[in-house]
Amino acid sequence: MTNIFTRIKEVIIADLNETLHQKEKQNPIGLLNQYLRQCEQETEKVGKLVERQSHLKDEFTREYIQAKEVAEKRKYQAEIASKAGETELYQFAAAEQQQYSERAQRLNASLAQVTEQLRELVRKHEEMKQKLKDMHLRRMELMGRENATRANIGMNKVLESDTYSNQSYSKFKDIESYLDRLEQKVNSTFCRSTIDERVAQLEKEMNSQESHSLNLIKE
Template sequence: MGNLFTRIKDVIVADLNETLHQKEKQNPIAKLNQYLRRCEQETAKVGKLVERQSQLKDEFRSEHSQAMEIAEKRKYQAEIALKAGEEELCQFATAEYQQYSERAERLNASLAQISEQLQELERKHEEMKRKLKDMQLRRMELMGRENVTRANIGMNQMLESDSYTNQSNLKFKDIDTYLDRLEQKVTSYFKGHTIDAQVAQLEKEMETKENNSLNLIKE
C-alpha cells in the first residue's frame, strides 16, 4: 500500500512539474532567459576557440623561431666548411639551410594567417560579449517593467475593482458565516453539557433526601 501511495505521489508531482514547465515556457521572460542561456553558451564556446587559436599562434611562433635559428646555424656551418675545403660537409649544411629556410618561410606565412584569424576571432568575440551584456541589461529592464506591471495590476484590482472588492467581501462573509456556525455548535454543546450536569446534580440531591427520609423512618 505504501508503494502505491508513493507511485501516486510521484505521478502527481510529475504532472505538477510538467504543468509548471508549460507555464514557464509560455512566459516571455522565461523564453528570453532560455535564449540568453544559449547565447552565453555560444559566447563561452567562441572564447575557448579564441584561447585555442592564441595557443596555436604561440606554437607557430616558437616553431618559426626554431627553424630560423637552425637555418642561420646551418648557413654559418656551410660557410665554415667551404673555407675549410670540406665540400661534402658544406653541401650537407647548405641543404639543411635550404630546408630550414623554406620551413621558416612556410611557418612565417602560417603565423601571419593565424595572427589575422586570431585578430578576427577576438574582434567577433568581444562583439558577442558586448551584445550579450546589452541583452542582459535589456532583460533586467524588462523584468523591472514586468514587476511594476504585475504590481500595478494587483493594486488596481484591489483598490479600484468593484468585483475584486465584492469577492473579498464574499470571502469575509463566508468566514463570518462559518464562525457563526462554529460558535452556535460550541454554545449548543456547552449548554447541553451544562443541562446534563444540572439534572445529574438534582438527581443526586433527590436521592440523598430520599435516603435521609428512609433513615429517619427506620429510627
C-alpha cells in the same frame, strides 16, 4: 516566373515578420529568452574557435622557433665546413640553411597572420560576451517591469473595481456568517453538555439527601 517567386518570398517574409512581431507583443520575455539562447550558442561557438586558433598559434610558434634554430645551426656548420675546405659538407649545410631559412620566413608570416586573426576573434568574443551580459540585464529589467505591472493590475482590481470589491466583500461576509454559525453550534453543544452534567449532579445530590433522611427516620 522570377517575379512570382520573388513576390511569394516577400509575402512569406512579411508574414513571418508579422508573426514574430505579434509574438514579441504577446510574450516579449519569451522571445528575448529565445534570442538569449541563440546568442549563447553563437558565443560558445566563437569561444571554441578562439581556443582552436590559440592552439594553432602555439603550433606555428613552435615550428617557427625550430626552423629558425636549425637554419642558424646549419649556417654555423656551413661556415666551419667552408673554413675546413670540406666542399661537399659545406654545400649540404648551406642548402639546409637556405631551406630552413625560407621555412622560418614562411612560418613567421603565417604566425603573424594567425596572431592577428586570434586577436580579432578574442575581441569579437569579448564583444559577444558583453552583449550577452547586457541582454541578461535587459531580461531582468523586463521581468521586473512585468512583475510590477502585474502587481499593480492586481492591486488596482482590489482598490478600484467595484465588482471585484463587491465579490471580495461578499466572500468576507460568507466567511463571517459561517464563523457565526460555527460559534453558535459550539456554544449550543457546550450548553447541552453543561445542562446534562448539571442535572446529573443535582439528581445525585437529591438521592444522597433522600438516603440520609431515611436513615435518620429509621434511627
